[in-house]
Every structure is written in C-alpha cells, then in structure tokens.
Amino acid sequence: MLDRKIRGSGAPDDLGGVRVAALGEVGEWLKRRLPELLGEHDVPGAVVAIGIGDEVVEAAAGLLSRTTGVGVTTDSIFQIGSVTKVLTATLVMQLVDEGKVELDAPAGRYVPEFGREGTVRQLSCHVAGFEGDIFTDTGKGDDCLAKFVASLDEVPQVFGPGEMFSYNNAGFCVLGRLVESVRGRPFDECLREHLFGPLGMTHAANDPYEAVLHRVAVGHIAGEPTPVWALARSNAPAGSMLAMRARDLLAFGRMHLAGGVAADGARVLSRAGVEAMREVQVRQPDLWQGEAWGLGWELFESSADRAVFGHDGNTIGQSAFLRVVPELDLVLVVLTNGGSPKPIFREIFGRFHDLPQAPVPDPQARPTRPERYAGVYESSTGRTTVSVDGEGRVWLDRVPLGVTAELDEVPYRSELVAWRGDSLIPLEPEGGAHAPVAFLGDDGEGRALYLHTGRADRRSVRPHGQARD
Numbered sequence: 001m002l003d004r005k006i007r008g009s010g011a012p013d014d015l016g017g018v019r020v021a022a023l024g025e026v027g028e029w030l031k032r033r034l035p036e037l038l039g040e041h042d043v044p045g046a047v048v049a050i051g052i053g054d055e056v057v058e059a060a061a062g063l064l065s066r067t068t069g070v071g072v073t074t075d076s077i078f079q080i081g082s083v084t085k086v087l088t089a090t091l092v093m094q095l096v097d098e099g100k101v102e103l104d105a106p107a108g109r110y111v112p113e114f115g116r117e118g119t120v121r122q123l124s125c126h127v128a129g130f131e132g133d134i135f136t137d138t139g140k141g142d143d144c145l146a147k148f149v150a151s152l153d154e155v156p157q158v159f160g161p162g163e164m165f166s167y168n169n170a171g172f173c174v175l176g177r178l179v180e181s182v183r184g185r186p187f188d189e190c191l192r193e194h195l196f197g198p199l200g201m202t203h204a205a206n207d208p209y210e211a212v213l214h215r216v217a218v219g220h221i222a223g224e225p226t227p228v229w230a231l232a233r234s235n236a237p238a239g240s241m242l243a244m245r246a247r248d249l250l251a252f253g254r255m256h257l258a259g260g261v262a263a264d265g266a267r268v269l270s271r272a273g274v275e276a277m278r279e280v281q282v283r284q285p286d287l288w289q290g291e292a293w294g295l296g297w298e299l300f301e302s303s304a305d306r307a308v309f310g311h312d313g314n315t316i317g318q319s320a321f322l323r324v325v326p327e328l329d330l331v332l333v334v335l336t337n338g339g340s341p342k343p344i345f346r347e348i349f350g351r352f353h354d355l356p357q358a359p360v361p362d363p364q365a366r367p368t369r370p371e372r373y374a375g376v377y378e379s380s381t382g383r384t385t386v387s388v389d390g391e392g393r394v395w396l397d398r399v400p401l402g403v404t405a406e407l408d409e410v411p412y413r414s415e416l417v418a419w420r421g422d423s424l425i426p427l428e429p430e431g432g433a434h435a436p437v438a439f440l441g442d443d444g445e446g447r448a449l450y451l452h453t454g455r456a457d458r459r460s461v462r463p464h465g466q467a468r469d
Contacts, residue, residue: 081315131155325352
C-alpha cells in the first residue's frame with residue numbers, strides 16, 4: 001500500500017522523494033491496468049489524475065464515444081456531475097470571506113425568489129428538508145436560475161429544516177442563485193472569474209457550447225451513447241452540465257488541500273473557509289456511504305488520524321469521483337463515461353487507502369420487525385413499495401417517476417434482508433452494488449416514517465391518515 005510506504009519513509013527530508021517514487025510506480029501500473037479495468041467493467045473511456053504534493057500522474061484509456069471511435073486523452077473533458085456542488089459551495093464561502101453572506105442567515109435574505117425556510121448553512125449540507133430531486137427546465141437564458149428557484153415554492157416539505165440529512169439537488173440551485181444575486185452576474189461567469197481563472201482551469205466548460213471546443217466525452221447508458229449530452233442549465237449549480245479534464249478538477253482539490261491557495265500562490269479561499277467546509281455538519285444514516293457532510297463536501301472518514309473528503313458525481317451516462325486525503329497530501333480524480341465505474345475507482349483509490357469491504361447480504365438474515373418497514377414511500381422521482389409476504393420476507397419494489405423515468409431508469413425489485421439495525425440490504429445488486437437502505441422515524445403506530453437511500457422518502461398517507469400498506 002502506498003500510504004504505508006509514505007508513513008514508513010524515515011526522515012522528513014526523504015518524504016518527498018519517497019512520495020515521487022511511489023507515485024511514479026502507481027502511474028506505470030495505472031497505464032497498464034486502466035485499459036483492462038475498462039474492459040472488465042464495460043466502461044467506454046476514462047481519465048485519471050493523481051496528485052501527491054506537487055507531483056501529478058495521469059492516465060487515459062478507451063473511447064470518448066463508441067459511435068465516433070475517438071480516443072480519450074488526458075486533455076479530454078468529462079462531465080463531473082454533482083462534484084459541481086463543492087465548487088458551488090466554494091463560491092458561497094468566498095462570499096462569506098468577503099462579509100457579504102452569513103452562513104446562518106435565511107437564504108431568502110439573499111435570494112428574493114426563494115420563499116421557503118432554510119439557512120445558507122442548511123442548504124449547503126443537505127438538511128433544508130424540502131424535496132430535492134427537482135429538475136425543471138426553465139430555459140437557457142441567464143434568468144433560468146431565478147425562474148427555477150421561484151418554482152420551488154410548490155415543492156413538498158419532507159421534514160423540518162435541520163432535522164436530518166437528505167441529499168438535495170435543488171438546494172444547491174438555490175445556492176447558485178445566491179451567488180448570482182450577490183455578485184450581480186450569471187452563475188457560469190462567477191465560476192469562470194472566481195475559480196476557473198484563479199486556479200488555471202483552462203479545460204473547463206460550463207455548457208455544451210463551450211464543451212464542443214474541447215475533446216469532449218459522451219455519456220453511455222446500456223453501452224450506447226446517450227442522445228442528450230446534458231441536463232437543464234437551471235440545474236447547473238447542482239451538476240447538470242459542468243465538464244472539465246481530470247487535471248483541472250485536481251487543481252481545485254489541491255487548492256482545498258493547500259488551505260485555499262492556488263498553485264501560483266494566489267489565495268482563492270481563506271484557510272478558515274476551507275476548514276469550515278470540512279467540519280461535520282450532519283451525520284448520515286447507516287447506508288455504507290460517507291460518514292457525514294460538511295459544507296459541500298462529503299466526509300468519508302472524519303477521524304483525526306485519517307480524514308478523507310470528496311464528492312461523487314453522476315449525470316447522463318457519466319460518473320466522476322474526487323477524493324482528498326490530507327494525511328497523504330493526496331488528490332485523486334477519476335472521470336468515466338458509462339458502464340460500472342465504481343469498481344474502477346475503488347481499485348485505483350485502494351492503492352493509497354484501505355477501503356472498507358462492500359457489504360454482502362446474507363440471504364438467511366430475515367428482518368426481525370418486518371411490519372415496521374411495510375408501506376409506500378414516495379417522491380417526485382419514484383414510488384417505493386415495501387411489502388411482507390406470508391413467510392415474513394421483506395420485498396422492495398421501486399417504480400421510477402418523472403425525470404428518472406424519462407432517463408430510462410427501469411423498475412427495480414429485490415428482497416431486503418437484515419444488515420445493521422433498521423438498515424436493510426437488498427439481495428439483488430443495483431448498479432453493481434448492494435446498497436443498504438435505512439428506515440427512520442416513527443409514524444405514531446410503530447412504523448417507519450422515512451425510507452432513506454441518501455434521500456429521505458416519506459411514508460405516503462391517505463387523506464384520513466392511514467398508511468397505504
């Protein structure tokens with residue numbers, strides 16, 4: 001393991017040399033192994049950038065599109081999806097640095113179109129409580145974010161602000177609009193002026209019109225290129241269309257690792273702002289994901305001896321992974337355009353960091369309180385029915401709705417077995433993994449109030465108040 005080589009390197013003066021040598025070894029391994037990994041996991045193309053200190057290695061393999069046959073290079077750009085949220089949070093923290101925004105002030109103070117409760121901090125760590133998977137297309141004009149935020153008044157409130165974590169795309173669109181309102185310029189211009197420029201991110205595209213100027217990846221679903229390259233501009237601050245090369249995203253991660261300073265020594269964010277973004281704001285349910293969330297960052301391990309923070313991103317047929325490990329002075333970026341990319345990311349990151357083993361379901365582990373879980377849980381993107389059969393086995397059936405149905409997500413069915421407490425695990429993998437689900441709260445009759453998959457879906461009730469079992 002590379003981290004063991006680094007920690008056992010001896011005198012501090014020798015540390016850099018050991019890191020460079022070890023990173024070079026990983027670079028040679030990566031160039032050999034990456035094409036094999038793509039074939040094993042049906043991923044059309046990928047680019048990887050790894051930085052330790054000032055040293056960077058890169059590797060690229062595969063195709064940008066299976067239709068055109070154009071190969072991936074290290075200068076190719078891929079969509080980074082929800083990794084964009086950390087850039088959005090950084091823009092907000094720059095405004096905090098400047099004294100123009102207060103984290104604990106109501107977001108509506110800065111965003112007139114936002115008529116809901118919730119502070120800037122609550123939006124930044126996914127605890128605002130309103131339904132977050134809202135992808136309304138409000139056009140391509142510079143007013144699209146303002147229109148989108150105004151439309152959120154009708155979105156259901158799932159729980160009170162600050163009560164719990166539930167991943168919220170729409171909340172980051174509100175934060176993007178906040179940046180626009182305070183700066184007086186469109187969100188994409190703020191990104192370019194306050195992050196792309198200072199960090200030297202020369203291969204970063206805010207939209208398809210900029211992306212076409214670069215060697216750009218196309219997403220793939222079920223092995224075929226997607227007919228649509230990006231989602232709506234109104235969701236840009238949450239991750240609908242931002243694309244860049246791996247080395248540019250690495251420069252962003254390196255700035256956070258360097259206490260807010262760019263490679264050329266320019267200060268992009270205060271050290272206090274950098275540290276605030278990595279402080280635990282809310283713990284996650286037991287889902288075998290990250291442990292907690294900071295402001296924008298997902299905190300995978302938050303102990304003093306080994307902090308790991310980052311973010312994943314998924315958009316139309318493309319996936320991105322960003323990890324930062326301060327103890328190793330490490331930034332890792334993996335960008336892909338289809339297939340099953342998580343095993344590729346895990347194998348590469350595993351060269352540096354001991355990853356926990358993925359949970360494996362036990363088919364014989366029956367839940368002890370199946371009646372607590374039975375019911376229907378709904379959101380705008382899906383309806384999940386949890387039922388109990390005559391043998392006491394628990395079944396989950398999910399039907400995609402709205403935008404997920406439009407993106408060809410298919411219905412999913414699996415038996416749920418016991419895992420840890422009120423977190424159950426499906427026997428059937430989805431996306432190559434057995435992802436646990438958690439049942440939280442109480443509806444007053446001993447049944448779970450929420451089904452949590454990273455998003456909290458509330459138990460549906462009939463008008464007279466009885467759950468629809």
